Structures are given as structure tokens and as C-alpha cells.
Amino acid sequence: MDDHNPGLTPDQRDKGSEAGIENPDRVRNVAWQTRAAPPTPAEIAFADALQSIFAEEIYDLPGIVAKLNGRVPSPAGAPRWTEAVLAAELARLGR
Secondary structure, three states: OOOOOOOOHHHHHHHHHHHHHOOOOOOOOOOOOOOOOOOOHHHHHHHHHOOOOOOOOOOHHHHHHHHHHHHHOOOOOOOOOOOHHHHHHHHHHOO
């Protein structure tokens, strides 16, 4: 099983079904997967950190941000995790 949809290019992520994800005649249909590439090591570390933080029952943004600063580097261009940086990273990854 693939860890990404090889028929989906990065610029197609914002086009939804128009990208061909749900059109098997145009692209192999991977309904559960809309990633154009496998997650990077930094994205995997970020996801692992979030899972660990939630397992500690920390759900408030200030608490999540504080824990992220102690566990994973902030995204490129950001000196540290803030609520705004976290929101931007989640938006980027959710495209």
C-alpha cells in the first residue's frame, strides 16, 4: 500500500476532486490518501510529537506550543513554535 498518491502533484492538492483523485479514469483512485508525496522526516516527527502531547492529555494551544518547543524544531523560517506558527503549519499540511 502506498503512503501517498503518486498520481497527485503538489499543485493539485488545492483542487479537490477536480485534481482527479476521485476520477479513476484519470488517476488511480486512492480515496483515503491525498498526499502528493510521502511525509518528510520532519513531518513524521511533528505528528509523533502531537500524538505524544495529546496522550499526555494536553489539548490547549499554549500547552501544545510549549511542549512542541521542547520536542521538535519549528518549521523553517520560524525561530520557535507559537500559536500562529502551529496554525500555519497545520494549514499547510492540511492542504
